[in-house]
Amino acid sequence: xxxxxxxYFPTASGAKTVNDHWEAFLNVxxxxxxxEEYKFTPITNVxxxxxxxxxxxSDSGSDPGVETLFSTPYHMVFLNGKxxxxxEGNDIISVAANSDIPASEKFIPxxxxxxxxxxxxxxxxxxxxxxxxxxxxxxxxxxQYVVDSADxxxxxxxxxxxxxxENSEFQVVEEFIYLxxxxxxxxxxSHVVVGKAARVRSYKLxxxxxxxxxxxxxFVQQERDSYHKNITITMSGxxxxxxxxxxxxxxxxxxxxxxxxxxNGKNHVDNHTTVDHRxxxxxxxxxxxxxxxxxxxxxxxxxxxxxxxxxxxxxFQSNNNLLLSDTATLHTKPQLEIWADDVSCSHGxxxxxxxxxxxxxxxxxxxxxxxxxxxLLKAFVADVLxxxxxxxxxxxxxxxxxxxxxxx
Amino acid sequence: xLKIKDLHASVEDKEILQxxxxxxxxxxxxxxxxxxxxxxxxxxxxxxxxxxxxVTKGSVEYRGVDLxxxxxxxxxxxxxxxxxxxxxxxxxxxxxxxxxxxLNQVREHRGQEPMDAVNFLSFMKEKMKLVDIDQALxxxxxxxxxxxxxxxxxxxxxxxxxxxxxxxxDETDSGLDIDALKIVANxxxxxxxxxxATIVVTHYQRLLNYIVPDYVHVxxxxxxxxxxxxxxxxxxxxxxxDWIKSEVDPVIS
Numbered sequence: 001x002x003x004x005x006x007x008y009f010p011t012a013s014g015a016k017t018v019n020d021h022w023e024a025f026l027n028v029x030x031x032x033x034x035x036e037e038y039k040f041t042p043i044t045n046v047x048x049x050x051x052x053x054x055x056x057x058s059d060s061g062s063d064p065g066v067e068t069l070f071s072t073p074y075h076m077v078f079l080n081g082k083x084x085x086x087x088e089g090n091d092i093i094s095v096a097a098n099s100d101i102p103a104s105e106k107f108i109p110x111x112x113x114x115x116x117x118x119x120x121x122x123x124x125x126x127x128x129x130x131x132x133x134x135x136x137x138x139x140x141x142x143x144q145y146v147v148d149s150a151d152x153x154x155x156x157x158x159x160x161x162x163x164x165x166e167n168s169e170f171q172v173v174e175e176f177i178y179l180x181x182x183x184x185x186x187x188x189x190s191h192v193v194v195g196k197a198a199r200v201r202s203y204k205l206x207x208x209x210x211x212x213x214x215x216x217x218x219f220v221q222q223e224r225d226s227y228h229k230n231i232t233i234t235m236s237g238x239x240x241x242x243x244x245x246x247x248x249x250x251x252x253x254x255x256x257x258x259x260x261x262x263x264n265g266k267n268h269v270d271n272h273t274t275v276d277h278r279x280x281x282x283x284x285x286x287x288x289x290x291x292x293x294x295x296x297x298x299x300x301x302x303x304x305x306x307x308x309x310x311x312x313x314x315x316f317q318s319n320n321n322l323l324l325s326d327t328a329t330l331h332t333k334p335q336l337e338i339w340a341d342d343v344s345c346s347h348g349x350x351x352x353x354x355x356x357x358x359x360x361x362x363x364x365x366x367x368x369x370x371x372x373x374x375x376l377l378k379a380f381v382a383d384v385l386x387x388x389x390x391x392x393x394x395x396x397x398x399x400x401x402x403x404x405x406x407x408x
Numbered sequence: 409x410l411k412i413k414d415l416h417a418s419v420e421d422k423e424i425l426q427x428x429x430x431x432x433x434x435x436x437x438x439x440x441x442x443x444x445x446x447x448x449x450x451x452x453x454x455x456x457x458x459x460x461x462x463v464t465k466g467s468v469e470y471r472g473v474d475l476x477x478x479x480x481x482x483x484x485x486x487x488x489x490x491x492x493x494x495x496x497x498x499x500x501x502x503x504x505x506x507x508x509x510x511l512n513q514v515r516e517h518r519g520q521e522p523m524d525a526v527n528f529l530s531f532m533k534e535k536m537k538l539v540d541i542d543q544a545l546x547x548x549x550x551x552x553x554x555x556x557x558x559x560x561x562x563x564x565x566x567x568x569x570x571x572x573x574x575x576x577x578d579e580t581d582s583g584l585d586i587d588a589l590k591i592v593a594n595x596x597x598x599x600x601x602x603x604x605a606t607i608v609v610t611h612y613q614r615l616l617n618y619i620v621p622d623y624v625h626v627x628x629x630x631x632x633x634x635x636x637x638x639x640x641x642x643x644x645x646x647x648x649x650d651w652i653k654s655e656v657d658p659v660i661s
Contacts, residue, residue, distance in 0.1 A: 364492075366484035
């Protein structure tokens with residue numbers, strides 16, 4: 001596999017050059033069958049089976065002008081890993097290339113994930129955005145990652161950095177869009193620093209696409225008194241792996257992680273999350289929900305670390321799932337490691353079918369079978385949807401509940 | 409309105425109903441009584457179309473159509489309403505948010521225009537008065553954290569909104585104190601009309617002081633073994649069910 005990547009991937013992907021970190025990646029390689037972290041998501045096999053990096057044709061192009069969910073002056077578009085549309089900075093938000101990060105920024109953690117190491121070893125397009133101290137960016141930053149695999153397979157590597165300085169606030173929406181039917185592979189990274197008393201809400205939207213393989217790493221570093229909320233919505237994907245790592249690097253941090261996956265066909269989605277409580281008096285709340293039907297597969301792994309110093313931590317986690325067919329598969333694993341003694345932590349995961357008695361109740365009132373199901377499914381996902389603060393996104397996701405689950 | 413002939417029904421291969429015969433005409437109130445496990449609630453469930461029950465024999469004709477051929481929602485649209493013995497709790501779904509959809513399905517079936525949100529609200533408020541139910545309760549998750557009385561009042565409220573032709577009350581009195589019982593009974597009585605019928609399934613005579621039946625039937629071992637007027641209910645209250653059992657057991661076993 002390393003050979004394969006070494007041979008084709010750097011030249012074909014648009015990330016044409018490797019850097020000093022590439023050797024470190026090659027020493028590790030991609031996760032193999034024995035990998036604990038990728039046990040239920042055999043992405044390396046699927047990449048080997050589905051991708052022919054040699055076949056990828058030129059990836060140059062201009063802004064494809066795909067539909068947007070809302071308008072904002074802070075709109076950026078990547079096409080096959082190339083930044084093809086960006087915006088000018090102003091007094092509140094500065095825009096620079098990701099290669100211009102000053103050494104003082106401590107974005108990159110020492111993280112073992114193989115795809116993170118791969119990303120680190122490749123030159124990749126991306127930006128470095130900074131929200132100036134004490135300011136609120138009124139409209140969200142909106143990044144669309146478009147992969148066009150209409151004419152050939154496609155591969156993309158991106159790496160973006162967001163820094164909310166002390167007491168600033170902004171929202172960032174990352175939307176992944178697929179044009180064309182050929183297979184594609186993406187390795188994306190987003191690094192977020194939430195400064196002292198800053199507030200950041202981030203959204204990851206994976207609402208369509210059929211043949212994409214994607215591994216994304218999101219790293220969030222929170223400073224004292226900061227607030228972060230992440231919402232990850234995944235409706236589609238041949239194999240999608242979302243790694244979300246939250247580091248609570250000081251006291252009185254508040255962190256929310258919410259996710260929703262609604263899958264049909266043979267879609268496979270894996271959310272691996274880590275919340276690392278390193279200091280006392282912080283709060284984290286995680287709620288992921290899944291609806292699986294047909295032959296789809298859902299994976300959830302939630303790690304919570306409460307380090308010895310992190311007394312008076314409050315950490316909550318839940319993962320609830322509905323399996324609507326006998327052929328859908330779910331793997332869910334909470335993983336709490338607690339070294340501090342004065343903490344309040346809870347976790348719970350469930351999987352089940354729609355409540356038959358509830359269905360009969362609604363039907364006995366005159367609702368058709370599909371309407372009754374849709375109502376129960378919407379009720380099931382409502383507490384995640386209610387966390388979405390950007391109305392057009394919420395409406396879009398709501399409108400997709402029916403279409404994902406009643407395709408036939 | 410309703411003609412049940414030799415109805416047999418099983419759940420998990422156990423035959424619960426073993427030949428029920430019953431005819432209900434418009435305007436009538438029928439009480440179905442009987443000891444625990446006799447098949448009262450099964451009869452109510454079979455009429456509403458609960459899928460765990462398999463009808464193995466017999467027929468049910470409702471206003472000229474074969475009721476057993478209809479899905480639960482079709483029965484509801486044709487005017488059958490079941491007030492549940494154990495109303496289901498549904499997190500995230502409020503009474504108001506499903507009831508308008510339900511009502512409009514029924515109205516569409518009847519060839520009526522759908523009711524918009526504004527009209528529905530004033531219609532709903534009128535019906536709320538009947539059972540003295542609070543709007544805040546109806547905006548909460550259905551039955552979640554409701555008291556027993558609130559759940560049953562909510563059932564009768566929904567019945568008032570749906571305006572069924574045939575209402576089936578499945579042990580609506582169970583778990584109610586006397587005040588709640590009166591409220592529920594008043595709600596039911598105010599919906600009575602010459603073209604509507606009611607089947608009241610109950611273990612105790614108590615409710616029948618407030619909802620006065622035209623006929624009382626005793627169901628035992630899956631069939632109706634005795635029928636009479638409201639005096640039969642009083643007799644049962646006084647003497648219990650044992651005398652019926654001793655009368656019937658030698659005959660059917």
